[in-house]
Amino acid sequence: MISVLKIGHRPERDKRITTHCALVARAFGCSEFVYTGKRDPALEESVAGVTERWGGEFRVRYSNSWRREISNFPGLRVHLTMYGVPFESELRRLKGNVLFVVGGEKVPREVFELADLNLSVTNQPHSEVGALAVVLYAVKGTEHEFPNAKLRIVPSPKGKVVRPAEGSRSREAEGSR
Amino acid sequence: MISVLKIGHRPERDKRITTHCALVARAFGCSEFVYTGKRDPALEESVAGVTERWGGEFRVRYSNSWRREISNFPGLRVHLTMYGVPFESELRRLKGNVLFVVGGEKVPREVFELADLNLSVTNQPHSEVGALAVVLYAVKGTEHEFPNAKLRIVPSPKGKVVRPAEGSRSREAEGSR
Numbered sequence: 571m572i573s574v575l576k577i578g579h580r581p582e583r584d585k586r587i588t589t590h591c592a593l594v595a596r597a598f599g600c601s602e603f604v605y606t607g608k609r610d611p612a613l614e615e616s617v618a619g620v621t622e623r624w625g626g627e628f629r630v631r632y633s634n635s636w637r638r639e640i641s642n643f644p645g646l647r648v649h650l651t652m653y654g655v656p657f658e659s660e661l662r663r664l665k666g667n668v669l670f671v672v673g674g675e676k677v678p679r680e681v682f683e684l685a686d687l688n689l690s691v692t693n694q695p696h697s698e699v700g701a702l703a704v705v706l707y708a709v710k711g712t713e714h715e716f717p718n719a720k721l722r723i724v725p726s727p728k729g730k731v732v733r734p735a736e737g738s739r740s741r742e743a744e745g746s747r
Numbered sequence: 748m749i750s751v752l753k754i755g756h757r758p759e760r761d762k763r764i765t766t767h768c769a770l771v772a773r774a775f776g777c778s779e780f781v782y783t784g785k786r787d788p789a790l791e792e793s794v795a796g797v798t799e800r801w802g803g804e805f806r807v808r809y810s811n812s813w814r815r816e817i818s819n820f821p822g823l824r825v826h827l828t829m830y831g832v833p834f835e836s837e838l839r840r841l842k843g844n845v846l847f848v849v850g851g852e853k854v855p856r857e858v859f860e861l862a863d864l865n866l867s868v869t870n871q872p873h874s875e876v877g878a879l880a881v882v883l884y885a886v887k888g889t890e891h892e893f894p895n896a897k898l899r900i901v902p903s904p905k906g907k908v909v910r911p912a913e914g915s916r917s918r919e920a921e922g923s924r
Contacts, residue, residue, distance in 0.1 A: 688905060
């Protein structure tokens with residue numbers, strides 16, 4: 571089971587970045603996305619809506635304490651940070667229950683200390699969305715099952731082909747042209 | 748040479764997503780980031796400031812025509828889209844001059860047609876930042892040179908270690924604790 575914890579969400583400023591983190595977690599097969607900071611029902615509804623249409627058993631949860639989430643996680647706690655050691659060097663350890671912690675601009679020092687590993691995806695400033703996507707891709711690849719989807723994409727070289735998922739009773743075809 | 752083209756920037760709404768796309772492009776060794784939509788000097792200054800401090804010869808450029816950028820690009824034009832074929836199947840073709848095109852929510856049909864390849868990073872909705880990061884990682888890895896940096900990070904298992912880069916006359920140590 572892989573979980574992602576995003577620290578310090580600010581609805582006014584971070585809405586899309588936090589949403590992208592959650593959707594990356596879902597697309598690469600994580601079980602859960604937890605966020606701290608300010609609670610944002612619109613964020614939760616947006617991600618739940620994606621799961622409703624595209625399937626899977628992904629959960630989004632607000633927590634008022636990153637400290638408790640990290641401390642109580644029953645597995646390896648991995649903080650992704652540009653200051654850490656290259657993630658490739660620890661890739662073999664990223665198995666079983668893993669919590670990936672991503673922050674924004676100001677991550678408290680205690681996060682570095684509570685984490686079992688502080689890992690970097692390059693030592694350049696870029697994006698928590700990008701860093702999370704790369705590590706999840708390296709750990710889990712791109713092939714994941716999304717049971718109970720209403721929609722599925724038929725990969726296409728030139729257009730958009732969206733079908734009701736097999737076994738779905740929905741005739742909705744969002745995004746098709 | 749690898750370039751990234753982001754279509755349809757809206758400064759109010761997309762500032763951080765577009766910035767993250769640009770910084771991912773830089774961190775993974777691309778030469779140039781081009782964006783269309785509404786011009787945003789603050790975005791350009793923000794990315795230029797990162798390059799000024801952290802090195803490299805990365806350029807950010809505004810264009811008023813994605814059509815012209817794609818049509819005139821002297822190399823392979825690759826549109827990243829959840830509707831495309833899995834990028835892994837075409838990974839060997841992503842060599843030499845490549846333009847990666849990323850959009851937002853509504854990408855014009857013509858982009859799909861102008862692109863030589865429409866490639867997906869999973870067929871699930873997630874993030875142009877995440878998709879770009881994964882493909883660039885798969886194509887270029889994480890080891891890149893950033894000449895003329897003022898700062899460099901010494902990878903650390905527990906904290907933040909930032910040093911003036913060798914050969915730099917700067918004594919600035921932004922982000923150190």
